[in-house]
Amino acid sequence: MPREWHDRHAANVIEEPEKRRLYQRTAVDKKPYFMRVIYPALMNQYNTYIKNTNKNAMREFGMTVEELKAVPEAERTERQRDFLRYFDRSMPVGVSDCVMNRICRRIEAEFDGYIGRHNASTAFDYTIMKSGAEYSRGQLDAIVKLYENYCQRLRSFAVFTSYERVDEYDSFARMQEMRQEFVSECTKICPDRRALCDIVLDICYRRNGTKRFAWEMCGDEIIENLLERHGGELTFPEPDPEGDIVFAGERFTRKTIRIGGENEYRAE
Amino acid sequence: MSIELNEYEWAEKMIGNRDLGKKPVETLSRVARYYYENSYGKRDIRRRLDAFLLQCDPNASLVHWSDTLDRIVRGVGRYKLVRMKEVAVHEPELRRIETLEGKQLRRLAFTLLCVARYWDNVSEANNHWVNTQDKEIMKLANIATSIKRQSAMMGQLRKLGFIRFSKKIDNLNVRVLFMEDGPDAIHIQDFRNLGYQYLKYCGEPYFECVSCGITEKIREPNRGRPPKYCPACAAQMRTRQNVNAVMRRRQVSEEVMR
Numbered sequence: 001m002p003r004e005w006h007d008r009h010a011a012n013v014i015e016e017p018e019k020r021r022l023y024q025r026t027a028v029d030k031k032p033y034f035m036r037v038i039y040p041a042l043m044n045q046y047n048t049y050i051k052n053t054n055k056n057a058m059r060e061f062g063m064t065v066e067e068l069k070a071v072p073e074a075e076r077t078e079r080q081r082d083f084l085r086y087f088d089r090s091m092p093v094g095v096s097d098c099v100m101n102r103i104c105r106r107i108e109a110e111f112d113g114y115i116g117r118h119n120a121s122t123a124f125d126y127t128i129m130k131s132g133a134e135y136s137r138g139q140l141d142a143i144v145k146l147y148e149n150y151c152q153r154l155r156s157f158a159v160f161t162s163y164e165r166v167d168e169y170d171s172f173a174r175m176q177e178m179r180q181e182f183v184s185e186c187t188k189i190c191p192d193r194r195a196l197c198d199i200v201l202d203i204c205y206r207r208n209g210t211k212r213f214a215w216e217m218c219g220d221e222i223i224e225n226l227l228e229r230h231g232g233e234l235t236f237p238e239p240d241p242e243g244d245i246v247f248a249g250e251r252f253t254r255k256t257i258r259i260g261g262e263n264e265y266r267a268e
Numbered sequence: 269m270s271i272e273l274n275e276y277e278w279a280e281k282m283i284g285n286r287d288l289g290k291k292p293v294e295t296l297s298r299v300a301r302y303y304y305e306n307s308y309g310k311r312d313i314r315r316r317l318d319a320f321l322l323q324c325d326p327n328a329s330l331v332h333w334s335d336t337l338d339r340i341v342r343g344v345g346r347y348k349l350v351r352m353k354e355v356a357v358h359e360p361e362l363r364r365i366e367t368l369e370g371k372q373l374r375r376l377a378f379t380l381l382c383v384a385r386y387w388d389n390v391s392e393a394n395n396h397w398v399n400t401q402d403k404e405i406m407k408l409a410n411i412a413t414s415i416k417r418q419s420a421m422m423g424q425l426r427k428l429g430f431i432r433f434s435k436k437i438d439n440l441n442v443r444v445l446f447m448e449d450g451p452d453a454i455h456i457q458d459f460r461n462l463g464y465q466y467l468k469y470c471g472e473p474y475f476e477c478v479s480c481g482i483t484e485k486i487r488e489p490n491r492g493r494p495p496k497y498c499p500a501c502a503a504q505m506r507t508r509q510n511v512n513a514v515m516r517r518r519q520v521s522e523e524v525m526r
Contacts, residue, residue: 160507
């Protein structure tokens with residue numbers, strides 16, 4: 001491919017004026033906007049360019065590039081006009097209104113941030129794991145102190161294992177020891193396992209901290225509560241070549257089993 | 269590139285500790301330049317980088333890293349390792365910083381000055397430019413605020429004539445305009461928590477950790493004696509003391525059982 005077709009600098013040095021103007025107008029020196037989706041390096045370059053130009057615009061003018069573009073042409077200063085001119089010229093992708101670019105922008109406008117908005121609207125209801133047992137304020141406060149102590153010990157242990165290069169087996173053994181210690185402390189404060197389960201769930205799931213404490217202290221009770229809510233029945237997808245559920249290229253069938261008791265059975 | 273006053277000693281330490289650090293490519297680049305300054309040939313440096321990588325992480329894939337290591341070795345002679353003892357800040361510069369309103373703005377100006385002086389020492393042609401990412405600058409200055417506020421502070425420093433922005437619209441580097449010669453006021457030997465070091469110089473309650481040397485805030489200056497260790501070193505000391513205590517108790521109980 002002749003260099004003048006894809007390199008603007010090569011097109012600029014053509015001596016013949018007509019030929020130079022033709023190549024300058026038709027030079028394909030940038031990939032179009034929609035192609036950044038298929039070239040990760042181009043996506044990275046574009047995102048960095050937008051981030052940096054926005055920061056510079058915030059520093060110089062106190063507004064983003066989009067806000068600057070919204071300022072009427074007549075009200076822009078010379079520096080602002082220069083800034084926008086260089087912004088378009090230095091853009092790493094071609095942002096013209098070709099059909100594919102317009103389709104790409106339309107899809108982005110519809111779906112950008114969709115997963116974040118969807119997840120934010122479906123909050124997890126942790127109360128399905130609770131047993132409904134009552135507990136006292138004193139018990140809650142005591143377990144909260146244990147929870148904070150547990151988090152602190154976990155952090156110290158992480159520092160220790162990285163400093164002393166403890167091997168995996170040793171690390172697991174120590175974690176088990178620590179777990180047992182906290183389980184026995186929790187049982188001393190609240191001997192009723194169902195109430196203890198509710199306490200640890202309320203502590204862990206009402207804040208943004210680690211949920212590990214709840215599952216380590218009362219994991220078995222949580223599973224039992226979930227089973228109790230569903231009559232002891234556990235439904236799960238089982239691989240089946242003739243199943244009606246299709247996922248990731250495989251077929252599955254819904255199977256239900258009853259956990260525990262004499263009446264363990266399987267049903268469709 | 270993160271800032272290290274003495275890259276030669278830092279590379280030696282990383283080789284001795286077999287540690288890739290938080291930025292493996294940066295570490296490998298410095299290690300390569302270390303070997304280059306010790307007169308190893310490029311082929312030898314390439315082999316040594318493979319060995320160093322495997323020592324740090326036995327699960328590393330040499331095939332995956334091959335292109336990166338080739339690129340590092342190709343450019344190994346371009347820049348020398350930085351070897352500085354300290355960076356000096358002069359009294360007229362500090363007086364100029366004191367004219368700024370707001371502690372955050374003063375910390376930012378101080379940090380930009382120190383970093384610009386560092387880069388001036390690295391390259392004579394630098395001309396007071398700050399060639400460090402703005403995220404890193406804010407971290408060094410101990411400023412935790414929104415991007416909008418950070419941009420506003422930079423804009424304010426520019427309006428007051430302390431810095432100049434780059435003409436390229438996507439280049440975030442700034443040029444420090446208030447460097448002045450004069451008697452030395454502070455000698456910076458550690459580029460961590462520059463903001464806190466400035467506040468300590470101004471007489472605010474900050475201390476240096478006796479273990480790692482980082483400058484940290486004294487949480488309760490009116491209570492008891494000032495702390496000796498930063499929170500990270502204190503946690504390590506506590507854990508080590510706990511482990512030693514448990515081991516001593518176990519030894520005693522084993523001896524008693526015998």
